[in-house]
Amino acid sequence: MNEEKIAYTLIRSARKTFSLSVNGEGEVVVRAPRGAGKDAVDAFVLQHERWIAKRRALLAQAKPDLSDGALIKLYGVPYIIARGHGRARLSGGMLFLPAEEREAALTAILKKRARAYMTALVREYVAAYGFRCAAVRITSARGRWGSCNEKGAISFSFRTAFLSEAQARYIAVHELCHTRQLDHSPAFWQAVGKIMPDYAAVRASLRAASVVMYWL
Ligand SMILES: [Zn+2]
Incomplete structure:
Protein backbone atom coordinates (compact mmCIF):
# COMPACT_ATOMS: atom_id res chain seq x y z
CA MET A 1 0.00 0.00 0.00
CA LYS A 63 5.89 14.24 -24.29
CA PRO A 64 7.82 14.95 -27.47
CA ASP A 65 11.58 15.18 -27.32
CA LEU A 66 12.47 18.76 -28.23
CA SER A 67 16.23 18.43 -27.89
CA ASP A 68 18.63 19.14 -30.77
CA GLY A 69 18.70 16.24 -33.22
CA ALA A 70 15.29 14.86 -32.17
CA LEU A 71 12.70 14.07 -34.82
CA ILE A 72 9.23 15.53 -34.77
CA LYS A 73 6.43 14.95 -37.27
CA LEU A 74 4.03 17.72 -38.28
CA TYR A 75 1.06 16.48 -40.30
CA GLY A 76 3.11 13.35 -40.93
CA VAL A 77 6.14 15.23 -42.31
CA PRO A 78 9.34 14.60 -40.34
CA TYR A 79 11.55 17.49 -39.18
CA ILE A 80 14.84 17.37 -37.33
CA ILE A 81 15.09 19.78 -34.43
CA ALA A 82 18.08 22.11 -34.38
CA ARG A 83 19.14 25.15 -32.40
CA GLY A 84 18.00 28.42 -33.89
CA HIS A 85 17.78 32.04 -32.80
CA GLY A 86 14.67 34.07 -32.08
CA ARG A 87 11.40 32.65 -33.32
CA ALA A 88 10.88 29.03 -34.35
CA ARG A 89 11.33 28.37 -38.05
CA LEU A 90 10.73 25.45 -40.44
CA SER A 91 13.17 25.14 -43.29
CA GLY A 92 14.47 22.31 -45.48
CA GLY A 93 13.29 19.48 -43.24
CA MET A 94 14.59 21.23 -40.13
CA LEU A 95 12.70 22.77 -37.24
CA PHE A 96 14.81 25.52 -35.69
CA LEU A 97 13.96 26.24 -32.06
CA PRO A 98 15.59 28.76 -29.71
CA ALA A 99 17.70 27.39 -26.85
CA GLU A 100 15.22 28.58 -24.20
CA GLU A 101 11.44 28.17 -23.89
CA ARG A 102 11.22 25.68 -26.71
CA GLU A 103 7.63 24.65 -25.95
CA ALA A 104 6.36 28.22 -26.31
CA ALA A 105 8.29 28.68 -29.56
CA LEU A 106 6.94 25.38 -30.88
CA THR A 107 3.36 26.34 -29.95
CA ALA A 108 3.71 29.59 -31.90
CA ILE A 109 4.97 27.91 -35.06
CA LEU A 110 2.39 25.11 -34.83
CA LYS A 111 -0.38 27.70 -34.86
CA LYS A 112 1.05 29.13 -38.08
CA ARG A 113 1.59 25.71 -39.59
CA ALA A 114 -1.93 24.59 -38.64
CA ARG A 115 -3.44 27.70 -40.20
CA ALA A 116 -1.65 27.16 -43.52
CA TYR A 117 -2.17 23.40 -43.62
CA MET A 118 -5.81 23.21 -42.52
CA THR A 119 -6.79 26.19 -44.69
CA ALA A 120 -5.24 24.48 -47.73
CA LEU A 121 -7.15 21.27 -46.96
CA VAL A 122 -10.42 23.17 -46.57
CA ARG A 123 -9.83 24.98 -49.89
CA GLU A 124 -9.16 21.66 -51.61
CA TYR A 125 -12.45 20.13 -50.40
CA VAL A 126 -14.40 23.34 -51.02
CA ALA A 127 -13.17 23.34 -54.64
CA ALA A 128 -13.96 19.64 -55.13
CA TYR A 129 -17.31 19.42 -53.31
CA GLY A 130 -18.70 22.95 -53.26
CA PHE A 131 -18.85 23.39 -49.48
CA ARG A 132 -19.45 26.87 -48.12
CA CYS A 133 -16.99 27.65 -45.41
CA ALA A 134 -17.22 31.18 -44.01
CA ALA A 135 -13.91 31.20 -42.12
CA VAL A 136 -11.14 28.96 -40.80
CA ARG A 137 -9.89 29.63 -37.29
CA ILE A 138 -7.10 28.04 -35.28
CA THR A 139 -7.65 27.48 -31.57
CA SER A 140 -5.76 25.97 -28.65
CA ALA A 141 -8.59 23.54 -27.89
CA ARG A 142 -7.63 20.36 -26.05
CA GLY A 143 -10.96 18.61 -25.94
CA ARG A 144 -11.71 18.62 -29.66
CA TRP A 145 -9.83 18.63 -32.94
CA GLY A 146 -12.30 20.81 -34.73
CA SER A 147 -15.71 22.43 -34.54
CA CYS A 148 -18.15 24.20 -36.81
CA ASN A 149 -20.79 26.79 -35.99
CA GLU A 150 -24.13 27.44 -37.65
CA LYS A 151 -22.61 30.35 -39.62
CA GLY A 152 -20.21 27.96 -41.37
CA ALA A 153 -17.08 29.07 -39.51
CA ILE A 154 -14.75 26.14 -38.83
CA SER A 155 -12.21 25.99 -36.01
CA PHE A 156 -9.29 23.58 -35.76
CA SER A 157 -7.01 22.99 -32.80
CA PHE A 158 -3.35 23.79 -33.56
CA ARG A 159 -2.71 20.38 -31.97
CA THR A 160 -3.89 18.80 -35.23
CA ALA A 161 -0.30 19.46 -36.39
CA PHE A 162 0.72 16.35 -34.44
CA LEU A 163 -1.66 14.15 -36.45
CA SER A 164 -1.05 12.30 -39.69
CA GLU A 165 -2.21 13.68 -43.03
CA ALA A 166 -5.09 11.16 -43.15
CA GLN A 167 -6.25 12.14 -39.65
CA ALA A 168 -6.08 15.85 -40.50
CA ARG A 169 -8.03 15.22 -43.71
CA TYR A 170 -10.70 13.34 -41.80
CA ILE A 171 -11.08 16.24 -39.36
CA ALA A 172 -11.37 18.73 -42.23
CA VAL A 173 -13.97 16.58 -44.02
CA HIS A 174 -15.90 16.03 -40.79
CA GLU A 175 -16.18 19.76 -40.05
CA LEU A 176 -16.94 20.66 -43.68
CA CYS A 177 -19.80 18.15 -43.69
CA HIS A 178 -21.11 19.98 -40.61
CA THR A 179 -21.52 23.12 -42.74
CA ARG A 180 -24.38 21.21 -44.39
CA GLN A 181 -25.51 19.20 -41.41
CA LEU A 182 -24.79 20.12 -37.79
CA ASP A 183 -25.75 16.76 -36.28
CA HIS A 184 -24.17 13.28 -36.32
CA SER A 185 -27.12 11.58 -38.01
CA PRO A 186 -26.71 8.59 -40.37
CA ALA A 187 -27.03 11.05 -43.27
CA PHE A 188 -24.08 13.02 -41.89
CA TRP A 189 -21.86 9.93 -41.72
CA GLN A 190 -22.96 8.94 -45.19
CA ALA A 191 -21.82 12.33 -46.49
CA VAL A 192 -18.43 11.89 -44.76
CA GLY A 193 -18.11 8.38 -46.24
CA LYS A 194 -18.77 9.62 -49.75
CA ILE A 195 -15.71 11.85 -49.57
CA MET A 196 -13.59 9.54 -47.42
CA PRO A 197 -14.64 5.89 -47.76
CA ASP A 198 -12.14 4.66 -45.10
CA TYR A 199 -13.09 7.33 -42.54
CA ALA A 200 -14.12 4.81 -39.85
CA ALA A 201 -10.58 3.45 -39.46
CA VAL A 202 -9.07 6.94 -39.44
CA ARG A 203 -11.65 8.09 -36.90
CA ALA A 204 -10.84 5.12 -34.66
CA SER A 205 -7.13 5.92 -34.85
CA LEU A 206 -7.81 9.37 -33.39
CA ARG A 207 -8.70 7.87 -30.03
CA ALA A 208 -5.14 6.66 -29.52
CA ALA A 209 -3.82 9.97 -30.83
CA SER A 210 -5.68 12.04 -28.23
CA VAL A 211 -2.60 12.00 -25.97
CA VAL A 212 -1.04 14.66 -28.24
CA MET A 213 -3.67 17.03 -26.85
CA TYR A 214 -1.48 17.21 -23.71
CA TRP A 215 1.89 17.69 -25.32
CA LEU A 216 1.92 21.47 -25.15
ZN1 LIG B 1 -18.99 16.41 -35.49
Missing part, protein backbone atom coordinates in the same frame (compact mmCIF):
# COMPACT_ATOMS: atom_id res chain seq x y z
CA ASN A 2 1.35 3.41 -0.92
CA GLU A 3 1.20 5.65 2.15
CA GLU A 4 2.13 8.77 0.26
CA LYS A 5 -0.87 10.99 -0.34
CA ILE A 6 -1.57 12.25 -3.81
CA ALA A 7 -1.63 16.04 -3.99
CA TYR A 8 -4.60 17.48 -5.82
CA THR A 9 -6.41 20.69 -6.61
CA LEU A 10 -9.99 20.69 -5.39
CA ILE A 11 -12.72 22.59 -7.19
CA ARG A 12 -16.07 22.64 -5.43
CA SER A 13 -19.22 23.53 -7.28
CA ALA A 14 -22.97 22.89 -7.38
CA ARG A 15 -22.37 19.51 -9.06
CA LYS A 16 -23.75 16.24 -7.63
CA THR A 17 -20.90 13.86 -8.44
CA PHE A 18 -17.11 13.66 -8.15
CA SER A 19 -14.80 13.78 -11.12
CA LEU A 20 -11.07 13.56 -11.48
CA SER A 21 -8.62 14.50 -14.19
CA VAL A 22 -4.88 14.72 -14.74
CA ASN A 23 -3.74 17.81 -16.65
CA GLY A 24 -0.80 18.19 -19.04
CA GLU A 25 1.57 18.89 -16.14
CA GLY A 26 0.51 15.67 -14.41
CA GLU A 27 -1.45 17.56 -11.72
CA VAL A 28 -4.60 15.97 -10.34
CA VAL A 29 -7.76 18.08 -10.38
CA VAL A 30 -10.78 16.88 -8.42
CA ARG A 31 -14.23 18.36 -8.89
CA ALA A 32 -16.64 17.74 -6.03
CA PRO A 33 -20.05 18.81 -4.74
CA ARG A 34 -20.01 21.75 -2.32
CA GLY A 35 -21.04 19.63 0.65
CA ALA A 36 -18.49 16.84 0.19
CA GLY A 37 -16.20 16.36 3.18
CA LYS A 38 -12.40 16.21 2.99
CA ASP A 39 -12.40 12.50 3.88
CA ALA A 40 -14.77 11.68 1.05
CA VAL A 41 -12.59 13.58 -1.42
CA ASP A 42 -9.42 11.87 -0.15
CA ALA A 43 -11.10 8.49 -0.43
CA PHE A 44 -12.19 9.25 -3.98
CA VAL A 45 -8.63 10.18 -4.98
CA LEU A 46 -7.25 7.07 -3.30
CA GLN A 47 -9.70 4.87 -5.18
CA HIS A 48 -8.29 6.25 -8.44
CA GLU A 49 -4.64 5.97 -7.45
CA ARG A 50 -3.80 3.40 -10.10
CA TRP A 51 -5.61 5.30 -12.83
CA ILE A 52 -3.70 8.48 -11.88
CA ALA A 53 -0.36 6.65 -11.98
CA LYS A 54 -1.15 5.20 -15.40
CA ARG A 55 -2.24 8.55 -16.77
CA ARG A 56 0.92 10.26 -15.47
CA ALA A 57 3.13 7.56 -16.97
CA LEU A 58 1.38 7.93 -20.31
CA LEU A 59 1.82 11.72 -20.27
CA ALA A 60 5.48 11.47 -19.30
CA GLN A 61 6.34 9.01 -22.04
CA ALA A 62 4.25 10.81 -24.61
Whole structure:
Protein backbone atom coordinates (compact mmCIF):
# COMPACT_ATOMS: atom_id res chain seq x y z
CA MET A 1 0.00 0.00 0.00
CA ASN A 2 1.35 3.41 -0.92
CA GLU A 3 1.20 5.65 2.15
CA GLU A 4 2.13 8.77 0.26
CA LYS A 5 -0.87 10.99 -0.34
CA ILE A 6 -1.57 12.25 -3.81
CA ALA A 7 -1.63 16.04 -3.99
CA TYR A 8 -4.60 17.48 -5.82
CA THR A 9 -6.41 20.69 -6.61
CA LEU A 10 -9.99 20.69 -5.39
CA ILE A 11 -12.72 22.59 -7.19
CA ARG A 12 -16.07 22.64 -5.43
CA SER A 13 -19.22 23.53 -7.28
CA ALA A 14 -22.97 22.89 -7.38
CA ARG A 15 -22.37 19.51 -9.06
CA LYS A 16 -23.75 16.24 -7.63
CA THR A 17 -20.90 13.86 -8.44
CA PHE A 18 -17.11 13.66 -8.15
CA SER A 19 -14.80 13.78 -11.12
CA LEU A 20 -11.07 13.56 -11.48
CA SER A 21 -8.62 14.50 -14.19
CA VAL A 22 -4.88 14.72 -14.74
CA ASN A 23 -3.74 17.81 -16.65
CA GLY A 24 -0.80 18.19 -19.04
CA GLU A 25 1.57 18.89 -16.14
CA GLY A 26 0.51 15.67 -14.41
CA GLU A 27 -1.45 17.56 -11.72
CA VAL A 28 -4.60 15.97 -10.34
CA VAL A 29 -7.76 18.08 -10.38
CA VAL A 30 -10.78 16.88 -8.42
CA ARG A 31 -14.23 18.36 -8.89
CA ALA A 32 -16.64 17.74 -6.03
CA PRO A 33 -20.05 18.81 -4.74
CA ARG A 34 -20.01 21.75 -2.32
CA GLY A 35 -21.04 19.63 0.65
CA ALA A 36 -18.49 16.84 0.19
CA GLY A 37 -16.20 16.36 3.18
CA LYS A 38 -12.40 16.21 2.99
CA ASP A 39 -12.40 12.50 3.88
CA ALA A 40 -14.77 11.68 1.05
CA VAL A 41 -12.59 13.58 -1.42
CA ASP A 42 -9.42 11.87 -0.15
CA ALA A 43 -11.10 8.49 -0.43
CA PHE A 44 -12.19 9.25 -3.98
CA VAL A 45 -8.63 10.18 -4.98
CA LEU A 46 -7.25 7.07 -3.30
CA GLN A 47 -9.70 4.87 -5.18
CA HIS A 48 -8.29 6.25 -8.44
CA GLU A 49 -4.64 5.97 -7.45
CA ARG A 50 -3.80 3.40 -10.10
CA TRP A 51 -5.61 5.30 -12.83
CA ILE A 52 -3.70 8.48 -11.88
CA ALA A 53 -0.36 6.65 -11.98
CA LYS A 54 -1.15 5.20 -15.40
CA ARG A 55 -2.24 8.55 -16.77
CA ARG A 56 0.92 10.26 -15.47
CA ALA A 57 3.13 7.56 -16.97
CA LEU A 58 1.38 7.93 -20.31
CA LEU A 59 1.82 11.72 -20.27
CA ALA A 60 5.48 11.47 -19.30
CA GLN A 61 6.34 9.01 -22.04
CA ALA A 62 4.25 10.81 -24.61
CA LYS A 63 5.89 14.24 -24.29
CA PRO A 64 7.82 14.95 -27.47
CA ASP A 65 11.58 15.18 -27.32
CA LEU A 66 12.47 18.76 -28.23
CA SER A 67 16.23 18.43 -27.89
CA ASP A 68 18.63 19.14 -30.77
CA GLY A 69 18.70 16.24 -33.22
CA ALA A 70 15.29 14.86 -32.17
CA LEU A 71 12.70 14.07 -34.82
CA ILE A 72 9.23 15.53 -34.77
CA LYS A 73 6.43 14.95 -37.27
CA LEU A 74 4.03 17.72 -38.28
CA TYR A 75 1.06 16.48 -40.30
CA GLY A 76 3.11 13.35 -40.93
CA VAL A 77 6.14 15.23 -42.31
CA PRO A 78 9.34 14.60 -40.34
CA TYR A 79 11.55 17.49 -39.18
CA ILE A 80 14.84 17.37 -37.33
CA ILE A 81 15.09 19.78 -34.43
CA ALA A 82 18.08 22.11 -34.38
CA ARG A 83 19.14 25.15 -32.40
CA GLY A 84 18.00 28.42 -33.89
CA HIS A 85 17.78 32.04 -32.80
CA GLY A 86 14.67 34.07 -32.08
CA ARG A 87 11.40 32.65 -33.32
CA ALA A 88 10.88 29.03 -34.35
CA ARG A 89 11.33 28.37 -38.05
CA LEU A 90 10.73 25.45 -40.44
CA SER A 91 13.17 25.14 -43.29
CA GLY A 92 14.47 22.31 -45.48
CA GLY A 93 13.29 19.48 -43.24
CA MET A 94 14.59 21.23 -40.13
CA LEU A 95 12.70 22.77 -37.24
CA PHE A 96 14.81 25.52 -35.69
CA LEU A 97 13.96 26.24 -32.06
CA PRO A 98 15.59 28.76 -29.71
CA ALA A 99 17.70 27.39 -26.85
CA GLU A 100 15.22 28.58 -24.20
CA GLU A 101 11.44 28.17 -23.89
CA ARG A 102 11.22 25.68 -26.71
CA GLU A 103 7.63 24.65 -25.95
CA ALA A 104 6.36 28.22 -26.31
CA ALA A 105 8.29 28.68 -29.56
CA LEU A 106 6.94 25.38 -30.88
CA THR A 107 3.36 26.34 -29.95
CA ALA A 108 3.71 29.59 -31.90
CA ILE A 109 4.97 27.91 -35.06
CA LEU A 110 2.39 25.11 -34.83
CA LYS A 111 -0.38 27.70 -34.86
CA LYS A 112 1.05 29.13 -38.08
CA ARG A 113 1.59 25.71 -39.59
CA ALA A 114 -1.93 24.59 -38.64
CA ARG A 115 -3.44 27.70 -40.20
CA ALA A 116 -1.65 27.16 -43.52
CA TYR A 117 -2.17 23.40 -43.62
CA MET A 118 -5.81 23.21 -42.52
CA THR A 119 -6.79 26.19 -44.69
CA ALA A 120 -5.24 24.48 -47.73
CA LEU A 121 -7.15 21.27 -46.96
CA VAL A 122 -10.42 23.17 -46.57
CA ARG A 123 -9.83 24.98 -49.89
CA GLU A 124 -9.16 21.66 -51.61
CA TYR A 125 -12.45 20.13 -50.40
CA VAL A 126 -14.40 23.34 -51.02
CA ALA A 127 -13.17 23.34 -54.64
CA ALA A 128 -13.96 19.64 -55.13
CA TYR A 129 -17.31 19.42 -53.31
CA GLY A 130 -18.70 22.95 -53.26
CA PHE A 131 -18.85 23.39 -49.48
CA ARG A 132 -19.45 26.87 -48.12
CA CYS A 133 -16.99 27.65 -45.41
CA ALA A 134 -17.22 31.18 -44.01
CA ALA A 135 -13.91 31.20 -42.12
CA VAL A 136 -11.14 28.96 -40.80
CA ARG A 137 -9.89 29.63 -37.29
CA ILE A 138 -7.10 28.04 -35.28
CA THR A 139 -7.65 27.48 -31.57
CA SER A 140 -5.76 25.97 -28.65
CA ALA A 141 -8.59 23.54 -27.89
CA ARG A 142 -7.63 20.36 -26.05
CA GLY A 143 -10.96 18.61 -25.94
CA ARG A 144 -11.71 18.62 -29.66
CA TRP A 145 -9.83 18.63 -32.94
CA GLY A 146 -12.30 20.81 -34.73
CA SER A 147 -15.71 22.43 -34.54
CA CYS A 148 -18.15 24.20 -36.81
CA ASN A 149 -20.79 26.79 -35.99
CA GLU A 150 -24.13 27.44 -37.65
CA LYS A 151 -22.61 30.35 -39.62
CA GLY A 152 -20.21 27.96 -41.37
CA ALA A 153 -17.08 29.07 -39.51
CA ILE A 154 -14.75 26.14 -38.83
CA SER A 155 -12.21 25.99 -36.01
CA PHE A 156 -9.29 23.58 -35.76
CA SER A 157 -7.01 22.99 -32.80
CA PHE A 158 -3.35 23.79 -33.56
CA ARG A 159 -2.71 20.38 -31.97
CA THR A 160 -3.89 18.80 -35.23
CA ALA A 161 -0.30 19.46 -36.39
CA PHE A 162 0.72 16.35 -34.44
CA LEU A 163 -1.66 14.15 -36.45
CA SER A 164 -1.05 12.30 -39.69
CA GLU A 165 -2.21 13.68 -43.03
CA ALA A 166 -5.09 11.16 -43.15
CA GLN A 167 -6.25 12.14 -39.65
CA ALA A 168 -6.08 15.85 -40.50
CA ARG A 169 -8.03 15.22 -43.71
CA TYR A 170 -10.70 13.34 -41.80
CA ILE A 171 -11.08 16.24 -39.36
CA ALA A 172 -11.37 18.73 -42.23
CA VAL A 173 -13.97 16.58 -44.02
CA HIS A 174 -15.90 16.03 -40.79
CA GLU A 175 -16.18 19.76 -40.05
CA LEU A 176 -16.94 20.66 -43.68
CA CYS A 177 -19.80 18.15 -43.69
CA HIS A 178 -21.11 19.98 -40.61
CA THR A 179 -21.52 23.12 -42.74
CA ARG A 180 -24.38 21.21 -44.39
CA GLN A 181 -25.51 19.20 -41.41
CA LEU A 182 -24.79 20.12 -37.79
CA ASP A 183 -25.75 16.76 -36.28
CA HIS A 184 -24.17 13.28 -36.32
CA SER A 185 -27.12 11.58 -38.01
CA PRO A 186 -26.71 8.59 -40.37
CA ALA A 187 -27.03 11.05 -43.27
CA PHE A 188 -24.08 13.02 -41.89
CA TRP A 189 -21.86 9.93 -41.72
CA GLN A 190 -22.96 8.94 -45.19
CA ALA A 191 -21.82 12.33 -46.49
CA VAL A 192 -18.43 11.89 -44.76
CA GLY A 193 -18.11 8.38 -46.24
CA LYS A 194 -18.77 9.62 -49.75
CA ILE A 195 -15.71 11.85 -49.57
CA MET A 196 -13.59 9.54 -47.42
CA PRO A 197 -14.64 5.89 -47.76
CA ASP A 198 -12.14 4.66 -45.10
CA TYR A 199 -13.09 7.33 -42.54
CA ALA A 200 -14.12 4.81 -39.85
CA ALA A 201 -10.58 3.45 -39.46
CA VAL A 202 -9.07 6.94 -39.44
CA ARG A 203 -11.65 8.09 -36.90
CA ALA A 204 -10.84 5.12 -34.66
CA SER A 205 -7.13 5.92 -34.85
CA LEU A 206 -7.81 9.37 -33.39
CA ARG A 207 -8.70 7.87 -30.03
CA ALA A 208 -5.14 6.66 -29.52
CA ALA A 209 -3.82 9.97 -30.83
CA SER A 210 -5.68 12.04 -28.23
CA VAL A 211 -2.60 12.00 -25.97
CA VAL A 212 -1.04 14.66 -28.24
CA MET A 213 -3.67 17.03 -26.85
CA TYR A 214 -1.48 17.21 -23.71
CA TRP A 215 1.89 17.69 -25.32
CA LEU A 216 1.92 21.47 -25.15
ZN1 LIG B 1 -18.99 16.41 -35.49
